[in-house]
Amino acid sequence: MFHRSLAPLAATLLMTGAAAAQTSMPFALDWRFEGPAAPYFVAVDQGHFEAEGLEVEVTAGEGSLDAIPKVATGAFPVGFADINSLVRFLDQNPGAPVIAAMMVYDKPAFAVIGRKSLGVSEPADLMDKVLGAPPPDGAWAQFPIFAAENDLDMDRITIEPVGFPTREPMLAEGKVAAVTGFSFTSYLNTMRLGVDGDDLSVILMADHGVDLYGNAVIVNTDFAAENPEAVTGFLRAIAAGWKDTAADPEAAIAALGSRNPGMDADLELQRLTLAMEQNVMTEWVMENGMGNVDPDRLANAVEQIKLTYEFQNEPDPALYFSDAWLPDDGSLTMD
Structure with missing residues (x-):
């Protein structure tokens, strides 16, 4: 009787402990739940985040600049944003705890x-x-x-x-x-x-001459300093979601459709396919893996930004992108 009476309590404690072990990492997108967002829902549905000990809720955004202040203020630990807009934001808000940690649109859209x-x-x-x-x-x-x-x-x-x-x-x-x-x-x-x-x-x-990068996963650096393994796991799960999507785009659109039931599935499949072919799975990515940047190209991108933007502070690519949290276990290869 004693053991049976404790069994429900033990089960509850185990479940509570399992839930507590999951690190909450809400993810702020740049835009609505359209085709290019499908890989993140694939990562949710296929358990890639859960396998990393993460609880991830994906939230829609209102434009390429939208996620930057959300992550910089700590409202979200991770987001998806235009790295060039991040460069300007950090110049205007020096020391803000936000940096790009994984390039997704190697060729900007x-x-x-x-x-x-x-x-x-x-x-x-x-x-x-x-x-x-x-x-x-x-x-x-x-x-x-x-x-x-x-x-x-x-x-x-x-x-x-x-x-x-x-x-x-x-x-x-x-x-x-x-x-x-x-x-x-x-x-x-x-x-x-x-x-x-x-x-x-x-x-x-x-x-037509613009050598910039595009959208990247950005991270709150205070959160990353306290949870480096969680950030690396998040990026590994993102890469897995993109690989699964490349292998079966139709299934990815089905995952998206469960969050956006009113969408035009054929249209969003076209949108996803265009993003994968033109922006994500570039020749450089297929050769070097997803997520990192070419330092020379990033430096040149900063020089291009100087053509039309007057920096208030000395620009430094190390302030805008870090590969510190990218996994080094081969999980970023796209072949």
Whole structure:
């Protein structure tokens, strides 16, 4: 009787101990639950986070800059954000406890999406046209570098500040000739509004002189100092989610669909495929693994940022990216 009476209590204590062992790491995304977010839900559903002793809730964002202050203030230990915007943030907020820890978009998705029927097929066509640009947009943040690299006269481009919800509708309605945005977002969203894909020009900034990196997993450095193994486990789980997604994109979209049941599954599969092919699984990543950066390229990216941004402090790539928490067990290889 004594042992039987203690059994429920023992079971409760074991369960409580197991729960306590799980480190909570809520993850702040840059954007909505669209195709490129699927790998993170795959990592949840396949137990990759749980295997690392982590409890992860993925939260949607409102733009490329959105996650940076969330992580810097400690509201989230990890997030997903544009590293170039992080560079500016850290220059304006020196000492803020946030740094990029894993590069995901080795080739950034920053793009100008134009209507050929409205005269926009290449960078030079933007002059004397109206460009729709959401102020918090990561692609808009890099547009001055793109303009400088392509000798565009900014005074001859009419900038129309637009909201994210109205960006693609304005392009579809011809109220602007082009917009800034992520290639896989604005292109497909405009097509969905009835614009023929053949009428759309996708001008990737990375193909026109912009040597920047794109979005990365960012981490609160105070949290990382106290929980280094948790951060490494989180990054290992992220890589596993991307590998599973590459092996079975349809299953990844199904995982996404359980969080966004109203989505167009075919559209999001296209969006995910474009992101994987153009931005994540690049030639460099396939050769070197996911997550790290080329130091020379990162240094050159900082030099490009100097073209259009006046640093208040001496820039130092070591302040913006660290490979200290990347796993070294071969789990980042993508083959």
